[in-house]
Amino acid sequence: EAGVAQSPRYKIIEKRQSVAFWCNPISGHATLYWYQQILGQGPKLLIQFQNNGVVDDSQLPKDRFSAERLKGVDSTLKIQPAKLEDSAVYLCASSLSLGLAPFAYNEQFFGPGTRLTVL
């Protein structure tokens, strides 16, 4: 079974430029997540999709970040315009479903990430 695919793996841009990242989740996984991992910190959830709908974007800086999952499969995360503090690894993850049962958890499978450097 193929894992979560992400591209590009590395990106270097100047501040105020735009950038986009792509993610293809594991086949059949309805839930897709984008995380930001700044150096020395753990991953932080930016946005979560269930099929093609957003179910959690409370931690997404909406003035510059946007994401879509139009057909409920692959997804794109965009930053426009980028700031120096956006330098981080952007991780995409997917899971079978939301995992609504109490005291249970639906495992998230992570892609390799895209390392963004903003100069």
Place this chain on the structure above:
Amino acid sequence: DQQVKQNSPSLSVQEGRISILNCDYTNSMFDYFLWYKKYPAEGPTFLISISSIKDKNEDGRFTVFLNKSAKHLSLHIVPSQPGDSAVYFCAASMRVETSGSRLTFGEGTQLTVNP
């Protein structure tokens, strides 16, 4: 507001000995806890988990202990092997009405197992 904290950025142990990685949390609403392992240039991979209604879960060489009163969990690796060298993230899950659950990660601990 750091709700999940791993106070040790790094840990070095000898092969064959026990590795103990620690994690503290502040939010009583967390109901599930996980450990993820991350190698360089790869995404985190799930290692082991524990529900908040349990105090121990064991899987081979890996055991996770949960002390709810202290809001503390730990991961024990026995015996440690050089291939265990990686960054270990503690994560806690909380129920969210609209999205099912949300994971909050600690900062990670770099484990180095020396041959």
